[in-house]
Amino acid sequence: MLIGGGHSHVQVLRSLRMRPLAGVRTTVITRELHTPYSGMLPGLIAGHYQFDDAHIDLGPLAQSAGARLIAAEVTGLDLDGACVHLRDRPPVRFDLLSINSGGAPSLGGIAANGAIIPVKPIGTFLPYWQALLCAWQNGELGARPRLAIVGGGAGGVELALSVVYALDRLGLPREVTLVAAGNDVLADHNPRVRRHFRRRLEAVGVAVRLGFEVTAFEDGRLRSDSGQALQTERVLWVTGVAAPAWPRQSGLAVDEAGFVRVDATLRSISHQQVFAAGDVAALDGQPRPKSGVYAVREGPTLINNLRRAAAGERLAAYRAQRRALALISEGERRAVASRGWLFAEGVWLWRVKNFIDRRFMARFEVPANVPDHLRDAEPMAAMRCGGCGAKLGADLLARVLRRLQVPDQADILQGVGDDAAVIATTSRTVATVDGFRAMIDDPYRFGRIAAQHALSDVFAMGAVPRVALALVSVPLMADTMMEDELYQVMAGACEVFRDSAVGLAGGHSAEAAELSLGFAVLGQAPEAPWQKGLLADGDRLLMTKPLGVGALMAGHMRGVAKSRDTQRAIESMERSNGAAADIFKKHGVHAATDVTGFGLLGHLAEMLRASGVGAEVDANAVPALPGALALIDAGIESTLAPSNARALDDFEIVGAPPTDARVRLLIDPQTSGGLLAGVAEPHVSACLAELEQAGYEVAVVGRIGSRSQVGGGVVRVD
Template sequence: MQQPQQPVLRDIVLVGGGHSHVGVLRRFAMRPEPGVRLTLICRDTHTPYSGMLPGYIAGHYTHDEVHIDLRRLAEYAGARFLRDEAIGIDHDGQRVRCRSRPPVPYDRLSINIGSTPRVEAVSGAGEHAVPVKPIHRFHDRWQTLLERVLHHPGTTRIAVVGGGAGGVELLLAMQHRLRRELAERRRDPDELAFTLFTRGERLLPTHNARVHAHFRDTLRRRGVEVHTGTDVTAVDSGRLQGDDGTWHDADEIIWVTDAGGAAWLRDTRLELDDGGFIKVDDTLQSLSDPRIFAAGDIAQQANHPREKAGVFAVRQGRPLADNLRAAVTGRPLKPYHPQARWLALISTGDRHAVASRGGLCLTGDWVWRWKDWIDRRFMARFNDLPPMSEDDGKAPDKTRVALDEEESAQAISAIAMRCGGCGAKVGASVLSRALSTLTPIHRDEILVGLHDPDDAAVVRVPPGKAMVHTVDFFRAFIDDPYVFGKVAANHALGDIFAMGAEAQTATAVATVPQGLEAKVEDTVFQMMAGAVEVLNAAGCALVGGHTGEGRELALGFAVNGLIDTEGDVALRKGGLRPGQVLILTKPLGTGTLFAAHARLGARGRWIDAALDSMGQSNREAASCLREHGATACTDLTGFGLLGHLVEMTRPSGVDAELDLAALPVLDGAEETIAAGILSSLQPANVRLRRAICDQATWIDHPRYPLLFDPQTAGGLLAGVPAERAEACLAALHARGYPQAVIIGRVLAPGEALEPISLKG
């Protein structure tokens, strides 16, 4: 994680990954503003470029060609990426309320979340129609429709509601793709029936008569039934009703009309227009709250109303970035006046397009090639990012941020020579405020803890129980302190669960970069909120800790657990038995993926999946393994699969065979390994290759490096009786570990010195 030389003085929070905000990220990547931190909050890691979406539906582009990787772009810009959804604004506290994480504070806020079809305005549309936005839901439904048409012969009737450029373009793209797919399978393309409904008397009403005529003729030529002047008044399962009372059959209904602002905006103080869009002035600031900006489809410039078109969102990126920068540095903002006319390039599905601007209408395959060139050049600005070097992301020391007297003193203190020892502790008032709203779980054995803080916690050991102690600590590998806190707590609990113990108490140790008190306080709060959430879910009470200043964010826990003193005291590494199988409960690859993420070499969805895996507790898996007769278990962490397996075979006095082909692997890990991107700990782990029989034979196997890949909050590796293995796997899958798999077997010791053999 890149650490800024200048402490964070101001926070600009971007809600939504629309076209304006990707422009803001790129502008700040090109010219960072010292002391200013960008944070992007977005539900989707990959945002589609609207100009290429019809081409994707038509089959001309791949998924990655039409999507901007927001997590990767944010990393390039030195911005935090928080994968979540905004659901409200605390104007007084200057915080964005999110669906599944603590509120995020801002000094300036910008909203670029696009518009949403208002299906609730028509009876039944919300239940039976598919709105084109949000795109991720439409994409999933489109894939389902595609599969259904291709694998279930028979007539399929598809209706599109909306006669603007978006509706017409989408219908033609869907028709082109589906008819082509059917023809390739030697089926009759006329199994498909398309119908278009629009309340207007003509198609594409904002474009000139020649454009209208071209698309009217195109739809007629392709057999599309068009109902103009028809307002859809009701939708039911398999049909829709026009305003004349006539019902029309439709197996799939796509809704591309009546867009409005997100419902949650109505509960804010923001001034909205009749469509629910945020009213902004010429500087793109909200008319009701100048600390909040808006751009793209969600915004309506009060002095320059325009129709919703992607060209405006793209053009607003630069003035939005410049005015956000000016707002936090105390400089005057500049007005933005959108153009009155703009060029629209509208495709017809089959690598043919129409250029429309004012009275201009140009058509032909060459127009599509022109549009394709423009679109690809636009996407290259955000996806073809240069590799990062060690110096990237380091802003110059001097800041232009306007500070008051108290903030100036704090900023000087933050960059001055800092004390060591106890002088490096985070201030008591900052710490107490950050922790005041956290509610660690209570356990009866805790006599003195955070509920009644003292010099140390006092915890009773229940009768018949023995204590299990462990400690883990590492620096942040992700810029989201809340997610980092969850993973750090989950990682620390892994040793407790691996030994078959229940977690009892935890003591935290954290370091936080210096900065303004409000920024330090929020970092501590976000990080510990994530950690306490995980600890509470595990029944583990946070009873104390220590927080100090440091150059990098880091977090660790000393965790105490309880185990019965009768019978087998614990699941030990030395309990493997010949004839057992080796079960691994989670996929491998976190080390290489996050090394690639730091170098812009990983796709955002790969990192999402890795974080989801790292955030999954091993508690249920450990219980399941014990129930199915596991006699040895360990959690995979920094030493990698091979290192931890060797730690099990040595005290057990056994050998083991691993099946490389069976290893569960996180998405993208094989790609990043193949690219030669390895964790910094990998070379130390590779020294254990001497434990592999005939290791030179396997060195070129594509999965061989994954044996040494260090894991963070990895899965459990256990020895289970072979006769109970299938039942154990079925139970693990049912409990939420779908990638749990048998990866090898335990063997009696052989004559070779090396205990590990491979196959694959």
């Protein structure tokens, strides 16, 4: 279990990609999906690099390493129970743990707010910086905004120079001050380096306030205990890192500052099953600055020792380098080399730095269509039974059921535990069944998606889901891992059912080649259930979720989708259609469906045929998930897309060829897609407003019109 996708863990993943670890399942838990490479941060702020130049995308990297990726924040460890606690989701268990989660921002007791922000974590800082630039450009910060950068180390100096470079390039008036507690900037560097940067800061108009130890920020002023004050609109904070609180709270041995104490093998001095590297670790007897360079250097030792620990072999010791060559950038494309007494400066050093940094980043690029090592590496038993012999063991199941809070419901007279459930059904019961194999490697979120997907069919009838029965298959692994897998997937589903007041009445679990989950759902039908065949002339077609899930999942599986886009698709699939159905009810909807495997046009054509009408679809109004159109343009589509393309025959495409990405998007198969409903014209604006207020990315995608094109119509693309 790897906590954090920091500079050491990316190397662990890279090593696993090249040499898989047989019989071991690796999971990475990370708060941010894109790891900023520290060496390129100043260049990113200055505008020399784009986001993707300076970030390692952990999704494809983990996938290529056969590792499972969980996007979540670790909040604590249960070291006796071998569990990692996560924010807003159930804990996950581990056998061997490695922590490379970096440091926490250190504001010295000053509270961060809209005007003061720590530069770390970079994932939070970058959007702040973008918003700040916009506000600056729009004149919202005044005629000549003041910006203070607190921290006189390499990070602070580089940031000040990069910020000034970016502002000057945009022609923005500014007053920038660098505030440092010490008597000089870059206190750890030689006098020539310090002198050079003092001059450089002066040359670009950055005021430097030394001996100013900030203790408060009040009424727009930074203050020190010695009476210094500085008026400023915004503050960027780049002082040293603090330790996160959770390692200490979990009972790991930590140093006085709270960093995880490790010996020369990078193993915790208190817990044999725990390793740590990078800023979060304190190497006993070899104190080093908190810097990406050391986190990178520790990578090879860490992977070597994780391999050895997994195999029960003796660990190897790490000797940290005493001094590292620092290449400090100067805002513009120049850099300084500093090591001991060495000083060199020039454009050529920026080129050297750029070359080194880009070469480092290139090591983490993932070729498309990487093989799934994990499955190859998994030890399979020689013979496993099928039929009922493939059921999961009774003990395992009982343990999971004890841990799960199985949601109950008044209609369930007899639920989990007997041969079959006894349910008090209403006279008009809606029944549906749906399920599929996992398309993401996070079982908890897959469980949530499968549950939402199954409930959607009931919502699309205007009905109220009440009871579900599960059919779940778990791949063969060690018993403890199968138990955890089953627990995670069902915990996700149960959470969704609880939120929708649906009870889980029973189910069946079995062993299979891969994780899959499906549900039969029963619900209470309304007096007049919605039907696909009740679209009427003049109805507007409203859709409650963007399209593109199919392309993004195809891209994800091939390792070519950006992790941030994959996450947006997952969030969209996790979204319930329940509230949308309630809003549609208020606005007199009588015809709806949920957009799933056949794509928007396939499901729409079903409705049109059943209703005996045609439609005009506005392809430009159809919202796409970020990254989906680019993938489709690059020819990355779901395997179902070609057969869905037959739906295009029913429509006349005007304004673009059928190969256009905006047209292909309309046949992209969705999992847990949005509701597509016909809304009568007088209700449209109120219905739209309510759906938007409820947080749906809703759009009017077309209009029912022509009876001459029954079952099809026109798709307009500008």
